[in-house]
Amino acid sequence: MQLAMNPARPMIRLLLACAPLAFPGLAFGRTAAPTPEEVLANAARYTVKINVQTTTGLNADNTGEHSGTGFLIDRERGWFLTNAHVASRSPGKIALSFKGGKPIPARRVHVDTFMDVAVLAIPPQLIPATASVANLECGSLPQEGASVFAYGHPWGLDFTASRGIVSGFSWFSPQELIQTDATINHGNSGGPLIRVSDGKVVGISSHSYKDAEDKSATAVGLAQPMPSACRILSLMRQGKDANLKLLPIDVATRRKGAEPTVAGESQLAPDFLPGDQIIRINGSDEIRSYPEMVDLLRGSEGPVFVTVKRGEKIVEIQSPLKAVPNPLSERALNVSGLVLSEPWRVDNAEVDPTGSLVVVDIKTESDLGATDVRVAYRLKYVNGRAFRRISELYEYLATLQDGYEIQMIFWQPTDYEQFSGGHVVATVQKGKLEWIAAVD
The missing domain is CATH 2.30.42.10 (PDZ domain)
Incomplete structure (x- = not known):
């Protein structure tokens, strides 16, 4: 991958407005450069472990339990930064814990799947007095060759670090990501990528990448650049709409x-x-x-x-x-174990101009479990009628008696392995209708 922008140039000069943000708790109270040991000691005070239990996977989220990393960025508001794929967009329980501390229930206040950035919050009074606040590099991208730590909880090895350099800036459409040879594994997601020379957080560790067909390949680490995340934080602090x-x-x-x-x-x-x-x-x-x-x-x-x-x-x-719809304000409808929502993908007008309802989850108790219907299929007709609003579908189904047979026709979108899409016909017995909100 090659650099898609000049790394010495700020991502956008508009983001320089983020530089004066008074993120409290700078990592060090003296002007001398910190030692690597001091950088890691401070990271242990602002980094948290995040555990998420998802009950229903909306918008292709996985159900079940997973964990990741986050870091404190605003003590007064109780805000923590992490990845969107760690926080998820689905109903469930979230808890975070400082090193040596007990889990603290958290709530989502912002989720941005385009940037893979999320902000979680806890009551500020529950933040330990010994915790520090991460010092963010909002003004510019790190230089190639800069030494960095990836800090987090890889494979359950809590509060540990790997070291490498900023290798460059790689294009993974539609994002330009920081590439590093610091090891980023499962559990590092959402954690700080820290510049060793001054202890500033320059990115949010996101995931690793390697050629799946090359068994001998070594993965490279990828991180979300901090200036774009700071743009979101700046708008939120001003009480403005930070959504995409x-x-x-x-x-x-x-x-x-x-x-x-x-x-x-x-x-x-x-x-x-x-x-x-x-x-x-x-x-x-x-x-x-x-x-x-x-x-x-x-x-x-x-x-x-x-x-x-x-x-x-x-x-x-x-x-x-x-x-773009705010994922935290969306809701879905559970119809006898089939969970449907209105379109949420950014490119929906291109993929499906009619705006058909989308299958976002299929519960194990659904009659469709043994059929060919899958998540991401589009619902074209219900008993011969087309519905574009989830509320209209609810109003229609509410008029039917429990046990009434519902015929559904789905459109199967194409993927790379298909020559063309197709249609699937399936039936379910009308049961209890349940609204599912993204936020419990």
Whole structure:
């Protein structure tokens, strides 16, 4: 993988506004550079272990118990930063624990699956007096070659570290991630990637990557860059909407180091033309990548002014925004063990323009357990009727008597192994209807 932006350049200059944030509890009270031993001792005071028990897997979340890492970033608010895939978007119980401490129930206050970032909270009075607050590097990306620690709980080895360097910045669409040879394993997810020279957290350990077909391959570690996460935290601290917002157009995102390019026409924003290169948002510095564009759109409350390059011309366009549903405000409907929700994927208009309801989980007690219906299938018809709102489906099913046979027709989306999609017909007996909220 090659660098998709200049690492010496801040991810977006707008994020420099995050630099003055008064994140309390700097790691060290003196100006001399900390020793590696001091960096790790401090990490042990702000890092926590997170345990999650998920009862229903919404939006492709797994059910059951899993664990990860997080770290304290705001003592007054009781906020902890971690990965979205650690916090999950599904109902369940979350608890976190400091080193040597007992589990403390936590709640989700923000989950962003695009950034794979989540913020958890506990009552501030339950934070130990000995705990410190992580010192975040909000202003810029770390330099290649910088020595870093990945701190967390790999494979249940709690509060331990691995050491490596920042190897570069790799493109995993639609994100640019910090690549490191510091070992990141199961249990490290959501933990701090710490620069050894000053103890600042430069990223959030996310996952590891290797070629599954090469048995001799060594995995590389990947981490979410801190500046984009700081943008979310800055908006939250100001009481503003930090949820993901996008332009109502298709944008090509898979080219490394290229300006976002309009990839289709849109009735909501007809002034864009396919091939337009998006170079500025609201007069910003020139945009270098798709993640920069997303960071600039986050927090916007109304139409934005978009500068595009169209051939040799520079064109200014006023565009509305498309709000992406907040995963914590979503709810699903359990119909006799079949759990359905409204579409939640960012690309749903492209995949299924009709907006069919989506299968997000199938309980073991469901009549569909032995059928070909799977999670992510689209519900096209119920007893010959199409439903686009989960509330409308509930109103219809509530009129049926328990035990009434319901015929359902599903559409099976294609994947890489399929030549084409198909349709599946299945029946269930109408039973108790249950609403399932993302937050208990």
